[in-house]
Amino acid sequence: MTIIRKQGFDFGFDPVACDECPSYCCCGESGYVWVSQQEFSQICEFLHINPVDCLDRYFQRVGNALSLKERVVEGRFECVFIEGAEKRCSVYEVRPVQCREFPFWNYFKKHKDEVVRECPGIRQ
Ligand code: SF4
Ligand code: SF4
Known part of the structure; x- marks a missing residue:
């Protein structure tokens, strides 16, 4: 078992927990997942969808930035890219990098209790 640790964070993360987890980090409360232009292009290419349709289906503009769309399922928000049971x-x-860096977000340095509640992979 390899626990990932990062400087500045007083918790570790066990990625094995993701195998059994119904993606709590991608569902629940509403929130923004920021996407760079390069990430947008990579996602369109990966899905084999032209950028105009891809933007329309999966992304929302927030000011000058792009974020992923959400859908509401049984009263909870989930990322538009969540799939299957x-x-x-x-x-x-x-x-996007924001997803890759979870749970090591600067916000959680001072709100560890929140990430402990959300993610079953957090270790002391
Ligand atoms: S909430 Fe934690 S354990 Fe679950 S998928 Fe996300 S990172 Fe993995
Ligand atoms: S893109 Fe994938 S990892 Fe990121 S929030 Fe959406 S479902 Fe989760």
């Missing part, structure tokens, strides 16, 4: 990410290979 096991709630897996359908663009995992090209997911």
Whole structure:
């Protein structure tokens, strides 16, 4: 078992927990997942969808920025790329850096209790 640790964070993360987890980090409360222009292009290419349709289907503009759309399922928000009963990410290979860096977000340095509640992979 390899626990990932990052400087500045007083918790570790066990990625094995993701195998059994219904993607709590991608579902629940509403929130923005920011996407760079390069990430947008990578996702469109991965899905084999032209950028105009891809933008329309999966992305929302927030000011000058792009974020992923959400859908509401049984009263909870979930990322538009969540798929299937096991709630897996359908663009995992090209997911945005914000997703890759979870749970090591600066916000959680001072709100560890929140990430402990959300993610079953957090370790002391
Ligand atoms: S909430 Fe934690 S354990 Fe679950 S999928 Fe996300 S990172 Fe993995
Ligand atoms: S892109 Fe994938 S990893 Fe990121 S929030 Fe959406 S479902 Fe989760």
